[in-house]
Amino acid sequence: MENNFEIKIYENIDMLYKDLYSEIKSLIINLKKPILGLATGSSPLKLYKLMSDGFKKESLDYINLKTFNLDEYIGLGKYDEQSYSYFMWNNLFKNINILEKNINLIDGKCKDVNKEIKRYQKRLDRAGAFDIQILGIGTDGHIGFNEPGTSIDSNCHMVYLDMQTIKDNSRFFNNLSDVPKSAITMGVKDILKAKRICLIATGDKKIEPIKKFVFGDITNKFPASYLKRHNNVCLYLDKTAATEILKNKDFTNYIVK
Ligand code: F6R
Numbered sequence: 001m002e003n004n005f006e007i008k009i010y011e012n013i014d015m016l017y018k019d020l021y022s023e024i025k026s027l028i029i030n031l032k033k034p035i036l037g038l039a040t041g042s043s044p045l046k047l048y049k050l051m052s053d054g055f056k057k058e059s060l061d062y063i064n065l066k067t068f069n070l071d072e073y074i075g076l077g078k079y080d081e082q083s084y085s086y087f088m089w090n091n092l093f094k095n096i097n098i099l100e101k102n103i104n105l106i107d108g109k110c111k112d113v114n115k116e117i118k119r120y121q122k123r124l125d126r127a128g129a130f131d132i133q134i135l136g137i138g139t140d141g142h143i144g145f146n147e148p149g150t151s152i153d154s155n156c157h158m159v160y161l162d163m164q165t166i167k168d169n170s171r172f173f174n175n176l177s178d179v180p181k182s183a184i185t186m187g188v189k190d191i192l193k194a195k196r197i198c199l200i201a202t203g204d205k206k207i208e209p210i211k212k213f214v215f216g217d218i219t220n221k222f223p224a225s226y227l228k229r230h231n232n233v234c235l236y237l238d239k240t241a242a243t244e245i246l247k248n249k250d251f252t253n254y255i256v257k
Pocket residue numbers: 038039040041042043044070071084135136137138139142143144145
């Protein structure tokens with residue numbers, strides 16, 4: 001079976017994040033104006049810790065870095081602890097010397113959702129291709145908040161979250177009913193514009209999504225599968241998330257580190 005994406009499988013999860021951080025670091029060092037697309041959630045947390053340490057301990061200079069975040073809950077703003085803006089400030093931006101004007105976040109507290117979508121899309125279009133887009137994957141196959149059914153041609157849009165996503169994300173809230181039901185997300189088309197896409201998946205909840213990604217068809221029922229239309233995608237997996245890949249004797253197109 002052929003595949004047009006890289007797969008890196010790690011015995012040691014710290015090595016996974018170290019390798020991914022190396023990619024980011026070389027981009028920060030070597031490019032005049034690096035642009036990163038960023039995700040929130042559990043998957044990139046350790047990467048942001050390494051990036052923060054990079055500033056503190058290695059004097060890595062983020063002054064020219066521009067970032068764009070994938071998504072935000074509607075109704076939550078940067079002072080709400082469960083918002084993605086708060087997550088980014090708390091886990092990364094406050095720890096490094098990135099300029100505020102170079103940080104692009106969606107305003108979930110905006111008065112006019114359509115206006116906010118247009119504003120963000122304009123920024124995305126002006127920025128051009130990101131150097132690296134960091135992604136996690138939802139158990140329902142979402143990337144960003146592009147839920148099942150989303151078109152490959154989608155731009156920034158408002159979305160009603162899938163029940164599965166609401167359940168998955170309730171771990172960050174006191175009650176299931178506190179999880180916002182809607183969000184604004186970059187579209188699949190915006191994500192696919194990146195020069196390189198690094199998707200992180202670890203742990204047993206990601207076994208099925210990774211199996212579907214690697215062995216399944218490209219379908220709107222599983223939006224992450226659209227990434228197979230891109231020619232520079234790398235899956236960063238731990239051994240657990242990669243369980244089904246490692247089981248399949250006919251499939252050897254990956255490296256174990
Ligand atoms: C977050 C995002 C989502 C997450 C996905 C996986 O900004 O866009 O697509 O990447 O839900 O979440 P975790 O990493 O928490 O399993």
